[in-house]
Amino acid sequence: MIVKTIKDIEGTSREVFAQNGNWVSKRLLLKEDKMGFSLHETIIKAGTETLIWYKNHLEAVYCVEGEGEIETTREGEIYTIKPGTMYALDKNDRHYLRAFKNDLKLLCVFNPPLEGGEVHDEDGSYPL
Template identity: 50%
Template structure:
């Protein structure tokens, strides 16, 4: 059995926020569970070529924008799933941080960070 408290797990700065990786590859669950804060006013170009991800919003507001420019509002109670390794922008409201509970499959190692300079999102 694995028992952890979110504030006992060190946060990893992933680029535009903090991610507390509650379950990682070494836990042998096959997926990662995170408690992720996206800093207010940030716009993050993201794409996971090796992982599928689902995010559930627990607080704050924002938007996810797909590669075709479709905008989807995010607020508490919203889930979005990147089931096709979708390129997207994650945008947090300028007024408040966005807090998401995220699941990644396969599992993350635990210290991954984003390098926004390596992504080309000029088409949207």
């Protein structure tokens, strides 16, 4: 059985910060945990916009706190994010993620699982 708390993650290699300061990801489950997916608590900083394109991963996201929006780059569709909202990037959707006046606290699941230290590359994706 695997049991962890956010406090267990803080200050370790499983707490990953965006190079531009837009987010911090606390990675509770990773590939090495052999669950077939990774699980993260991610904080998107208030007032930020991040271009994301998980072309190598599928992601599902559940909002716990804060308000923001996701905008697809292809269609320009905008979806409101607030507590209780789930969105799934089932088509590797390239998008902008915006947090409004408060931080967004998100629970994220990735398939295939992340290995640990990944940060977005120049096109907004994680390497496979």
